[in-house]
Amino acid sequence: MSKLVMGYWDCPVCGSKEIRGDVVNCPSCGRARGDVKFYVKNYQEGQSLREEELEQFEHLSEEKAASMGSNPDWYCSFCNSLNSDNAQTCGNCGATRADSEANYFDRLKKRQEDEAAEKAAQSRPSSPPPKRRSPLIILAAVLLVIIGVFVWMNGNKTAGDLQVSAVSWTRVINIEENRMFSESDWSLPSGAEQTGTRQEIHHYDSVLDHYEDVEVQRSRQVFDHYEYDLVDNGNGTFREVSHPEYRTEYYTETESRPVYVQVPRYATKYYYNIWRWTPSRDVTATGTDHNPSWPEFTLGKNEREGAHREQYCFTVEHTKNTKDPSVTYRIDEDHWKEINVNDHVFITSRRTGAQPFLSTEKGDKIADLEVVR
Template sequence: MAIREGRWDCPTCGNAGLPGRDLACSGCGNRRPEGVRFYLPDDAAEVTDAARLAQARAGADWICEHCGVSARASQDRCPGCGAERGSSPRQQTHEHRFDEPAKEPVRALAATAPPKRGRRWKGPAALVAIVGGLMWWNGPVEVTATVAAKDWSRAIEVQEYRTVQEEDWSVPQGGRQKRSYRAIRDYRQVLDHYETKTRQVSERVQTGTRTYTCGQRDMGNGYFEDVTCTEPEYTTNYRNETYQDPVYRQEPIYDTKYAYEIEKWLPDDTAWARGDAAKEPAWPAVRIGRNEREGARIQRYVLRFTDDDGKTYEREVTPDQFARYRQGQPVKLRKKRGGGDVEIVEPQAGT
């Protein structure tokens, strides 16, 4: 497994990118203290020198329990204070798999250059601006307008009770059967036969295994070791096979259908009345003849407004609103900046 030399940053003077083999900072001379984290640049080359490989494989550094500086695994005494190793703890080691979220700081497995903050926030900032713009465009705004016109319409449906001819799968109550006959009511699928067909099928066959670098291990002494994994390798084989494909036919389902007469109230005419602000809303006069009656009643009331800029708006209102607002009366309207329907801002009680 390949070994690569990492880097560390001096916490005293800020000197960055110090070689992992160095136990002291080349800038200020201070020795590497406890807690220094190693990181591996993206372009770190594989170590091939025998002496440095032996240094890496000797094990994790130990931290002097007296002065807190790092010492190599091969050293019996602290290079800082000269104390014997004794029970001093080892530097911690860490392993990271490439397909898992890093548990260490991002820099531990990345290049030394810090991320550019402007580039990181460009996308989210633009999204926030777009969403904010849409919210503003669709947000409500109030305008002052005047009731320019009032229109109303009312209608009464006239229904006639008459005999009609209908057909159905049963005769309803009050119907008089005239005739019956057999008719197709539905269809069902029935297996008719099988057809022999050919199709291509595939199957995966293991042909061997592949060894690849799947992570890196911080060896705790300034070096990193590649972690290798193995996985099976497959090939896809294709072959033709025959199969029996079912063929279905649509078979009709017959039932008895009935023709009958029945009396029903059916729409025959509609009487309308229309007017504006000069005429009070009223229902139209309806002449009801023999075998006739009044049916549904429909009414619609519309107010039209003009604002200070000459723009016109229309709103369908309730009968109470239609009676309450006079032509020429100023009103407040609420609408979206982008257009669409308007609503009347009703005055609060007591104002």
């Protein structure tokens, strides 16, 4: 048996069904076959078949297959009948093949395209596309809202005409003490008195110890069997086209993997006593006038003068804020000197909660402030 399977066609003129592919004129109405589409009985186009399933189809004999060939039929330009590739003139009207403008596949493709276009044309007027709000407009609206919130948050709020109820200053000097510390390190700092040394673990090194065999699961695609499609030759026959099918095969493989050990590395650690100047105590001077001064102090044994700190503040009464009516602000010394008790000042704060500042009535900045808790 050949690899050719018998096709069938339906007569488009009288509706006669299942006419064999090797018959060129309809047995019912006698018309030559024209705009037809060949098919195989009990087979869906594109369906894949196992080898044993092929047996159910009607195969052409070798002899017949050789006579029909596998080239598509051609359409006669005059009477539109389908003629075998072997024929040089139309079997129906005798016109020459040279005038033919299309073969079976050309015409089939054209018919399918026309059908698709007609379908599209029918479905078009029924449902106009729903009007959707453009994503750009939505984006613009969201942006506007964000910008609006930002502008509002960034806006200034001037708490107007606050009365100063107090001014104050604080000056602090830290006294440092020279103290002895017992410490250890991988090297001896200058000025230290060494008290001893020890060998201790400085770090660990990863060292290759041995290899061990590990079973690893792997998979691969292996050939399983062939499957077959029946493909239209365009002349009343179909050919068997095979394609391989694969399956996933799992297997284990032995892999050699290195095993490392953590080996401690020792080094000399130095133990020593060392003297360091260390913040020890504060001496403070405060006042509620405009004459700040540094506090007086007496240094003890092993003591010296350390860091200086100073703070200048004023307090205002927020009459509208009943929860926290009195607020103290820290300000730089030069601006502080200008602020007197019973003065009226303006303080501006941003809605974002950033630092408030001393301002003019309009909200222009004069000096930074810091709320004292």
